[in-house]
Amino acid sequence: MPLSIFSKSPYSEKIFKSLWEISKVVLETVDFEKATKEVVNIVLNELGELKYGYDAIVLTLLDTQQNQLKRIAISQTEVAAKFLNSTPIPFQEIAIPLSAVNNLAVKSILEGKVQTTSRMSEILCPGLPLEWVDHLQEKLGTKTGLVFPLSAREKNLGALIFSLNKGKNKISKEEWTILETYVGTVGIALDNALLFKSLNETKQKLEVANNRLRELDKLKDDFVSVASHELRTPMTAIKSYIWMGLNKKKNELSPELEKYLVRSYISVERLINLVNDMLNISRIEGGRVALRLSEVSLVALAKEVIDEVMPKAQEKTIKLIVNENSFPAVICDKDKIHEVYLNLIGNALKFTPKNGQIKIDFKEDGPYLETMVTDSGVGIAPENLAKLFTKFGRLENSYTAIAESGGTGLGLYISKSLVELHKGKINASSPGVGRGTTFTFTLPIASSQVGKLLEKEAPKETSETKDLEKTNINVI
Amino acid sequence: MEPKRILLVEDDTFTRELYEEVLKDAGFNIETAVDGEDGLSKIKIGGFDLILLDVMMPKKDGLEVLRDLKNNPPVSQNGQIVLLTNLTHDPVINMALSMGVKDHLIKSDITPGELVEKVKEYLGGKSQDKNQAPTHPES
Known part of the structure; x- marks a missing residue:
């Protein structure tokens, strides 16, 4: 995407720099918490640098288990601070059920395209009380709210909410393109962070399972070792006494009896070898x-x-x-x-x-x-x-x-x-x-x-x- | 010529009586002990040309017997100690070797005839040479 901007238009070095900053977060951050907070702040910083009139950005994520949209991160700006200070519901608990199909954040995800409004309540309710939102908007002077759906690899991740202190018609074409680019990059950053989070969890679960398996394997080997030893005592007795019969009492044996004893001897040797082999295999397969x-x-x-x-x-x-x-x-x-x-x-x-x-x-x-x-x-x-x-x-x-x-x-x-x-x-x-x-x-x-x-x-x-x-x- | 004196310390009755019979037939003077404690007290009396010491025994196992002997050597000298075992667990064998055992025999590997051969080797045949180095038992 950045490439197309380059070849097409006089986008400034500044824009590239800010895109790069965001890309850096994408490339470097795998920690979920960090990624979400940093991304939101960087985007806002860059937008702030460009003096486009952005007040705050809120990053929301899809919680598919509970079928809702949850707030995850908010930019560190004055407007945001005011919001945080006065919100009746703690930031992390604000959630919009996916069933609220008129909510613009939900709508943006369902329709896969950006939603715009001059009324923040259309974005923030029913997560927050209507009157309170209207009142806050008046106090803060927020003129426009934008909601972009966030996705990566064709999967919906959530929505990015921008609040501006200028009217919708003041957003230039260039600005839209930049916003879309930012949002795309945020989507990738989020996807990465989510992937790593799930990778870590899987890794931990695997480690626990692995340790347990190792323990079990060791117990098995100890058991196999002890069992082998226990088995050997009677097997040694059998083998030795048959040997005595065959050697010490050779002269007293009829050919038939000798045959019976020889076959018994061979069989018990086979048994001893089998126990040895099984013990060896248990050790080889157990990596011991x-x-x-x-x-x-x-x-x-x-x-x-x-x-x-x-x-x-x-x-x-x-x-x-x-x-x-x-x-x-x-x-x-x-x-x-x-x-x-x-x-x-x-x-x-x-x-x-x-x-x-x-x-x-x-x-x-x-x-x-x-x-x-x-x-x-x-x-x-x-x-x-x-x-x-x-x-x-x-x-x-x-x-x-x-x-x-x-x-x-x-x-x-x-x-x-x-x-x-x-x-x-x-x-x-x-x-x-x-x-x-x-x-x-x-x-x-x-x-x-x-x-x-x-x-x-x-x-x-x-x-x-x-x-x-x-x-x-x-x-x- | 005086028959050599061998002490056999082995807790499994069948194994002990078998080895006793076989070694007696071969002309040796055999005494037996049924567990670690019994074995230790007999070793301390001393005077044996060869001691065959089992590892897995009740009351005191073979390694504990060896440890005790190291700390309290018997009054009357003994000849070599050879470990009898059914485990091929090197740490046990190495520990025993470091405590003065000369060799080990794996019971399930050897026939009674082979035991007699090894014992004759350890006792150096007719010569007085008690320091003959035992060879490693073949599989």
């Missing part, structure tokens, strides 16, 4: 897992894990190969990635038949180091790949394998969560059923941008963070 970052050689870590699982691999005569070339170190929490390796290699061992092979390879990919765990096992059909990293997202034909080997169905979900905590990615690919599978995950290289970002942003240890429970892998 911190990362203890350091520079780690993934080749060395892979070798450590392979040493751990070697006995199990040997039982199935599966070959474990690592690419031992030199690769850049990554930034990661060694324990967490150790768990990821255990999960992936453990899965590979589970799903690869005897005499198969598992290969661990690496590749640099920009700021990341990619780790690939490839097995020569049962493979995965393409339609099943998506389900892999979900909770309990098992593959249909894997139920037998899983049931017999004590897996929980949560391992990949946890691995994914851990890798993503490191700003990495994980996925799986397979040429098809019976043709092996490759799991790939990425971690940021130590000196890279991503690595530095991770160091900055990784969740740090606090009194609230907990470590992960270790799961055991079982391979049949």
